[in-house]
Amino acid sequence: DAGVIQSPRHEVTEMGQEVTLRCKPISGHDYLFWYRQTMMRGLELLIYFNNNVPIDDSGMPEDRFSAKMPNASFSTLKIQPSEPRDSAVYFCASRQGAAKNIQYFGAGTRLSVL
Amino acid sequence: GESVGLHLPTLSVQEGDNSIINCAYSNSASDYFIWYKQESGKGPQFIIDIRSNMDKRQGQRVTVLLNKTVKHLSLQIAATQPGDSAVYFCAESTGGYNKLIFGAGTRLAVHP
Numbered sequence: 001d002a003g004v005i006q007s008p009r010h011e012v013t014e015m016g017q018e019v020t021l022r023c024k025p026i027s028g029h030d031y032l033f034w035y036r037q038t039m040m041r042g043l044e045l046l047i048y049f050n051n052n053v054p055i056d057d058s059g060m061p062e063d064r065f066s067a068k069m070p071n072a073s074f075s076t077l078k079i080q081p082s083e084p085r086d087s088a089v090y091f092c093a094s095r096q097g098a099a100k101n102i103q104y105f106g107a108g109t110r111l112s113v114l
Numbered sequence: 115g116e117s118v119g120l121h122l123p124t125l126s127v128q129e130g131d132n133s134i135i136n137c138a139y140s141n142s143a144s145d146y147f148i149w150y151k152q153e154s155g156k157g158p159q160f161i162i163d164i165r166s167n168m169d170k171r172q173g174q175r176v177t178v179l180l181n182k183t184v185k186h187l188s189l190q191i192a193a194t195q196p197g198d199s200a201v202y203f204c205a206e207s208t209g210g211y212n213k214l215i216f217g218a219g220t221r222l223a224v225h226p
Binding site: 004031033042043044045048050055056091093095100101102103104105106107108 | 146148155156157158159160163203207211212213214216217218219
């Protein structure tokens with residue numbers, strides 16, 4: 001398997017623009033996670049899905065952030081409108097139900113909002 | 115690469131030496147403690163975990179020690195290699211396996 005695939009790897013946008021980050025989890029994994037990594041706050045869980053259903057979105061910073069998982073092989077994290085403080089590396093991770101603590105992370109998307 | 119230039123504490127070791135990376139945690143109710151490794155330009159990678167009712171667990175070249183009395187976790191890497199150079203995060207898992215709370219991380223630099 002190719003692992004968790006995220007796109008794009010880098011995104012540069014201007015304040016106020018809509019940003020969509022994409023993730024393809026590992027086939028057969030039934031949990032998907034979105035994280036944000038910043039210098040100030042470290043690695044934070046934003047939201048996670050189980051069998052395509054959002055289970056906990058308490059980490060989503062505000063209403064400008066939304067995430068969807070229309071099917072088992074695809075998820076998006078959208079920021080609208082984007083702000084400079086959203087600049088960070090966003091990671092997607094997936095895991096198989098039985099694997100408990102083993103989450104497999106993608107390579108991340110580095111977002112810069114100017 | 116896709117990693118953040120965090121101003122992290124750094125542990126510098128010579129190739130072949132043993133490394134010990136420490137972590138303090140806060141939640142006594144955490145069920146599991148996990149170590150992840152993040153190489154430059156990559157996402158975190160699972161190394162090893164330990165259940166809260168254990169005090170030691172060994173893997174391949176790694177050992178995790180848990181001291182619940184002082185809320186301290188450590189990762190020992192035997193015969194450290196250049197490929198071990200990375201940022202190491204400890205994480206806590208509470209009430210299930212899905213909400214991981216990550217620590218700030220420690221950078222391990224291995225010198226030849």
